[in-house]
Amino acid sequence: MVEPILIQAVLVPIILSPVAYFLGKRYGSKSAWFTFVVLLYSTLLLLYAASHSLPPEQYSFFPQSLAGSPLLSSIGIVGFYLDGISLPFALTIYIICTAVALYSVPYMKHRIFEQEGMVTEVVTASPNSKQPQQSESIMPNKTGAVTVTETGEARYAEPTENQRTNERFALYFALYLLYSAGMMGTVLSTNLIELYFFFEFMLIPSYFLIAEFGYGARGRISLMYLLWTHIGALLMLLGFLTIGTVTSTFVFNPPPAGAVTALAAATGLIPWIVFAIIVGLFVKLAAPPLHIWLPYAHAEAPTPISALLSPAMIGIGGYIVIRILTLLLPTAYQDIDMGIAVWGLITMYYGGLMALAQDDIKRLFAYSSISQMGYIIFGIGTATSLGVSGAAFQFVSHGTAKAVLFMIAGLIIVRAGGLRSIKQMGGLSTKLPICAVCATIAFLGLLGFPETNGFQSEWLIFAGGLQRAALGGSSGQIWLVISILAVLSTALTSVYALWTMKRVFFGKLPEHLSKVSEGSAYMLAPIIFLAALTILLGVFPGLIDGPLFHTVAGLPITLPNLP
Amino acid sequence: MAFSLSSCSDLIPNLVWMVPIIGGALSVLAAGFGDRARNYVAIATGFVTALTATLLLLLPEFTTYTLGGGIWDITHVCGVQETWISTPLFTIQAGVLVDPLTAVLALTVSWVSFLILVYSLGYMKGERNLTRYYFLMNFFIGNMLLIVMSDNFLLLFLGWEGVGYCSYALIGFWHSDEMKYWVGTHGETTAGVPEAYSPTNAGMKAFIMTRIGDIAFLVGILLIFAYAHTFDFYKLVQNTSWASDLAASGLLVPAAILIFGGAVGKSAQFPLHEWLPDAMAGPTSVSALIHAATMVNAGVFLVGTVGPIFLIASASLGTGVMFPFFATVAAIGAFTALLAASQAMVHDEVKKVLAYSTVSQIGYMMLGLGVAGLSAPADFSIGFTAGFFHLISQALFKAGLFMCAGWLIHVTESKYASQMGGLRKELKITFIAMMIVALSLAGFPPLSGFWSKDAILGAALQAGGISTIFYIVGIVTALMTAFYSIRLIGIIFAGKKSENIENLEAKGHHIHEAPGTMWVPYVILAGATLVIGILAPIFLQQSLGSLFSKYLANLGVVSPYSFNLGSEALSLSIGFGISVLGIFIAYLAYIRRSISPVAVVNSSPVIYGFYHFFLHRWYINAFYYKVIVYPISRGTTWIFRNFEQKVIEPVNIGAPEFGSDVSGLLRRIQTGIEEEYLFAFGIGIALLIIIFFLFGYVTI
């Protein structure tokens, strides 16, 4: 008898999301605690499952009456499995979701009040810039809660929540739960159709979250986000359907007997399957030139959602690539590994270079995410157990670090009246010391600094590449070159990371930021928690490495392992 | 087995690097009880660290250990390992390693650090954010000791980057970038590149530049890992099959040079040396600790660690396999020594002069280690010992110099030597202490600098061959070194008071001696350089030499220490002569002031040209900015505007537009006229028939 642990972790948030809605209508922002508890419960379930190394859970969705048709009945087999590869992904997703749930309280208060016209955006005119920096749709000052002093600063008394704002909170937290569970379902699923189901399932709530609470041309941007990710998903679906047709089943984990051989025999279809899956998922991973939706979506999403999109969601593409390629298409995987690696390399550099050209802090982080996805792609491309494990670990390290960074960006937005332009920041470390420390940790995590988890993942990835070089063969030299180039891209990461640190936190504090303060523990606690996690996993990488390698070493594919 | 590795109690070795890190954290907690508590905790941490490092020598596992007769005899290394990362594919054991190299460096680092912490008490008094300062200082010390104590590359890299971060954070300690903290002179440019850097900018520059070296280092160790599947130093020595595999791929020497790249970055060697002068934007105590005495020497330590490993590992591949590596080390060391010394001769900013001097002196150390590898295998330990002796000696006198400079800058409120002058009466203690350390730098007997520098030069001379060129470069550099050390002393202490000082005194600022917390540390260091100098003949040969040679013998590089003062008389006398010559020229120009430096510089366009060339840092800094920094920063914006926004983004606009166009076209069919709908119906029938006839199976 299988313990229904993982299915709970996925379904409980979905089932309780209407409850979150009704609680939200009643209690407004306080209902965040409900969301928090639900997600915490699910996270604990995951931890329980991880510590007991439970077998795959399988639930038959279609009873056996379709037994005459294995393919059709396999559509209905819903499996949840937490193994070493899904563990880092799953835990990262839920831990970030749980932490960000609390962070959402002050942020969404700010955003919703702003949207409801209860707070006028602080006009952050700096003496240097001619045009005052304003974000869109400054509503007329309806409640009079804001007084603008003669220096152009706005001080606002915290408006009180009312029925209208409560409804907004309710919507936010209900969608938030759905979104979190969608991501989780994708990572835990063992069936291609189930995987696609959840992959799309997370799209709609996130679309609404961006569209409802986002900034700028949020309608257009959320639509762009939806369409891009949707076409990626559909492409992936094409690949999945073809796989299902060839193997007569959609269950992929553990791969059913004969599936791999059947697939390998379908030589004519393999290129198409691989193309569909890789390209479809690289849209999610935002590998150039399929990345263009990402900077917009991440920049204009409400910041807590950015903190889920970037650290948690886009990397799931990498997870699926690892899963499908290693479990179902091992030979094809080894044929295209270098192509993937080179694409990853391009992604690293492209994202990093574009990050250098940004002024909007959230856009900068978005491009940085693209660059970081390049590491994941490169790690997958090395097709070694080191590289693949590194890619999975990189999801964790990027997740914790980028979540911290986005949350800090959000904190600045809340505290400095919607300020996002880096040009108008500076010297904030005197006003936001804790944030400065946490941002430093997060940036160090991004640039692969030892003692943060970023290093632990990146060295695995690079070691994977160099291991390919060491294996020799005709491509050994090329692997050597691209691996060195990959390591070199961390210099680029350092450049944009430190330059951003300098521009945001160091230097002279501009006049308009003199009233900024760090504020509520709702915001700081998640930031500190994740920053601490960044360091903890850097010092004790075995927490991730152990189960990860255990699974990777046991993958039914001959990845070059260390002897 | 060529060596023995005994296990030892893991408490003391681990404490050595843990104490400062824990103490740093404690000092943050102690800040809650007031500044005083925090300062004391921080300094006490430094002291305990120094004590634990000293305790290393008392470890019972060091089987034969006597301090009698000035002889150390540590023949054994000991290490303890814990499993750090355990996976089914590989296990990374990590732990500490105590060998003579470790012990000597741990001692130097911890005691100098302690002195600098004490100095900070006075120097940083009244500054804000000192919690951060003390935490980072202690964290730095911990990481530095981790580098020294670690027994594998991965753990070493942890400390390696840790000190890099501390350096970054401490250079940028005054992160609000007020003008007074900038390094360099405002408005001065080299080929259009500004020469002045804000502290945060300098920190960033330091971090990124050293990181480029670190990347090479990381590639190097990962390459070794790819073949050896271990990071462990002793495992690498134990089983050397990896070296032949690497050599078979032609990667042995490249891997070694890549690892040396890390040392180049961290130790500010050419071509990654440009960050160190700008790193002087940090507090002087930081410069003294990180950018003179400890961190910058980590590169030397690294070469000292990997050099023997590579030598042993490649032993079976025939001699001379590692020649390119050691030649690179020596050449870069020699060239850097000359490069930096030439710049030190002309600069006016006290700390920058000292920074160039540091770069130059580390060049010497690299030269020593390189020469060790170039000489006959039996003579390996000569250069090796010389390099590390110079490391210790430089740590002492350079830290002393910086600390003195720190007080001078504080009391004169100027960072320029030319704005000091005639201070010898007011600042007697500082004057004497600084004189001693400067003479040590100048290589004046019997100070430690004299012995250590000449040990390196002697080793180069003895190695012969290509090393003779390095020897000559070293001698030229020695002349420059002697000149600029005394030049600095002369400008600061001799002659009349400058306008700046007079203005200050007119304003009521009294030029006074440093408080005890400040002068005691640098006086101690001056004393140490003197004492070691006097004891050097014994110290060098009997203690350090025998220690290292036994250590190396234990590793497998068999070479009884044969350095002999008597047989090196030639080298010593040349060294002495050069030193005196340099001191004399500087004396004439800056103390007696019988030669006008300005007149000399202007006397010939060649000299003037050189002067400017040196002053503009050989245009290397400007070159980097023009060729790398500016193109990247402009290039990314260009790519963003012209590729990202003009080529890729239009897809977002173009695709929907395409859809709309198609949509409009299709909608135009829908005219609203029933007639045409029926017509379309007819066309549909025709279309179906055409399809059937063209593609159908049913034959007509």
Next chain:
Amino acid sequence: MVPLIDYLIVSSILFVIGVYGLVSKGNALRLFFAIEIVVNAANLNLVAFSRYLTPAGYAAEGQTFALFSIAIAAAEAAVGLAIVLVVFRLHKNVDVFGLRKLKN
């Protein structure tokens, strides 16, 4: 007996005339007549085929079908004319070119 092909030719001609009428005329009533011509072409077919398939006429499926079809055409005509009549009341003519409010 008239061969089957003659019936087919006549019915085809009727069909073509009907279609021509549909695509060339604008008057709703004329269109409706054209449709009736097509229906009648089909009816002719049915009867002819029935006769051809079962010459003895025992199972007159085709004829039955044609009868049904004629009855249904009548019903259709009733409803159709009613609709056209309503249009006429509103527009005062029954030209389908005038009915272009709904388009694109």
Next chain:
Amino acid sequence: MSSVLTSLGPEGMPIDLTIVLATIGLIIIILTVLGNRSKYLAMGLASGGFAFGIIFIALQALGFFSSSSSLPYSVPIVTDVVTTDWVSYIFGIAILIVAFLVGLTVVDYFTDESNVTTFYALLIFTTIGALLLAFSTDLLMMFVAWELMSIPSYVLTGFKKKDPASNEAAVKYFLVSAFASAVLLYGISLIYLLTGTTSIYGNSVGTTIVSVSSGYGPVGILALTFLLAGFGIKLAAVPFHMWIPDAYQGAPTIVSGLLSTATKGATFAPAARIFFVIFSFSTFQHDWSLTFAVLAVLSMTLGNFAALTQKSVTRILAYSSIGQAGYILIGFAAGSILGLTGSFFHILNYASMQVCAFLAVALIIQGTRSDNLDTFNGLGKRMTLAPIALTLSLLALGGFPPLSGFWSKLTLFLSAINSNLAWLAVVGIINSFVSIAFYVRIVKHMYLDQAPSDTRLPETNGFRVALIIAVLIIVATGVYPYPLYQLAYTAARSFLASASIIPALLRSVFL
């Protein structure tokens, strides 16, 4: 009660159902003539009739399920004019549910029309026509049912006598549809020539004449063409779709809902029967399969692309309906069990999704008095149920999980790939993507754009009930697709077993 119903026996079921519904229709007419024009009585009678029908068919189906341990996959050849196989159950249930839902909203929709009772009568008759169309296995019966379905629907389309748009729609619909009937009749006559019988299961073209004399090939092709064209009109397959947008826009919106689901869905049943049974001869099968594929591509592409820039929501739904027909045709083109499963499943889902969308739009238009997309701005703040129902139905139409459309589209695309028609799946998926753009556009207008005013718009009870039922069906099927899926699968399997398609020629890789 249930025993009484099942005791009536499956064979008589369509006739019983017709009698019951026709009686109710007649009662309504008689009451109207007698002067009793109570809307609610008519509504009660009609709804009762439809509900009875649903229960009746459901019980029959359950009886089928429970009567034997193994599912009745093989069905004897029916020579009667009507049959009760799984296909007819599926279509019957879909048609009746749509009719029931539409019936619930009529009273609330026609607030200013006097003869609402007549509407109910016509609704019942057109429903009977649609039902019989799904049940019929004889060409004559089929034609009669076709006309019985069509003729009342012309009147329904022009039901708003004073509304020029409604009239225009009626004329356009009527002329095209009448022409289609004529063409269909012509096609039927040719089939009669080829097979010598009007019974669908009686004989197939291949086994009678063509096999004797190949000279009849062109006649067979002509028959195929005319039938495809005739059905194409109701199926909204491009290029026979031209009347659809105009008629749907002009007709009363709930009638558009009825037309786009009940009449359209019902047409797929005779289409399936005629092509899969009569034209089961191998060469013909290839031909119509290819043609279905071409029509599917054309319909999907035109429908979805043309909808992209529409401003009128009803027209968007009309074009969407064209696109959806294309998806359904994919399954026909695939021609395998999987394909038909997908088609039948999608017809079921499509009925609930599309009727839900149209009813929601009808309710909204009642409030805003315009079907322009801009008047939908900010509806989320002005109404509660209608925008949610519309959003869910649109997302379901777009194929987003966990809504019903996802599963059926999935099956359709899978069937295409399975039948070596991967290119068709690719086109389908591209179109599915394009369709998201305009579906979500409506959602965006409703929720994200600024409302012109804050006044709340009324939501009437009839609509509420209908929308809630429709949404429940959509969501429940999305979350637990098994029952309907199984129904569709059983239907497809038994249908193909009854059709004499030569298994070797099925392009399915498996099954």
